[in-house]
Amino acid sequence: MKDHSPILPGATIGFLGGGQLGRMTAFAARSMGYDIAVMDPDPDCPAGPMASRLITAPYADADAAAELARGCDVVTLEIEQIPLATLEAAAALAPLRPGVDVVHMIQDRGRQKSWLHSHGFPVGPHRIVESEEDCVDAVRTMGASIIKSCFGGYDGRGQARVSDHVEAAEGWHTVGAARCVVEGFLDIADELSILVARQSDGSCSVFPPARNHHVNGVLAWSVTPTGLDAAVERDARALGRAVAEASGIEGLLAVEIFLLHDGRLLVNELAPRPHNTFHATERACATSQFEQLVRTICNLPFGDTTILDPTAIANMLGDLWTSGTPEFTEALSVAGVRLHLYGKKSARPGRKMGHLSGVGADYAHALVRTLDAYDALGGAPADRRSMEPHAASARIRP
């Protein structure tokens, strides 16, 4: 029997993973009066300063996860790459929300794609491959492709783009994984994401969609509202909600969606946790994704997700630190802009160090302010392509 009773402020929430997502969720939880415990391999992890109890251990340490869960009323996670034995050890001692099975399904890209496909959700052409030969063969069939490692790849890592089967062998070795998904290269007009909160009693709340722009496979900026046609948004929300319901998740499910030039919506991938493309909810919506996660896993009423202020965010990667500290003062002189830093000590290129958020009268105003502030940081200028949706008038009908 599932327990739907509320876990009230004063209780302790445990986090498997103490990166920026854990840190921002912990801020929200702290302000609601919860205590925080964190397990992370890095003693300097971003969520560490928020925690009363920090367990430094690798994710493969199931005993450490049990130790974490023992002192917690509920345990959640901010990273899906956690071994099954660790998830099970935590779940044996405290409710683990999002749930062991859904994380297990999501954490292997191949397993996730097969699950989506077998549940009738729209995905692009793909094939799971376990050898160079299979990989070359898949690319020969699909043409230009992206080879993605089934495990561990994120933010464009663990991936190779190949234009034909001649490049496929090199791509297979560049990725260097035993199991990959080969995906046909899609004709994407716009990228959206949907965030669904689902409680253990099956009730759901869906955030307004975000529209996202990636550079080299990494999120550069995101904006809410999207500026897309209302019919596209409605269909994307329905798709995201259906995926969340089928998955049985208890927590947040982010559903990344491609809108193709021919008008189709395809699911790219899932994440069972807060998502970079919903950082804007801290300012855009009456309830942030972080507070919604806390409410969801504690069986409290969902917060209102109505948009109060159109908001954009721009990610700040470690590259901005190459020639010293970025020009924060300049960036903060732009009206409506705030700085969010994650407290990471070393700024490696490609590492997410923080983001800027900016509110405006509408999505375009918010985005211009945010990217102006980004440019003021003094690094390479923001990529301003796709500020207008490409497919604003696309109508999606099955």
Ligand code: AMP
């Ligand atoms: P992912 O790591 O799967 O989230 O991919 C990161 C980004 O790469 C996406 O947001 C897209 O911009 C791009 N991408 C991923 N898969 C494909 C695909 N099959 N075709 C074209 N672009 C893709």
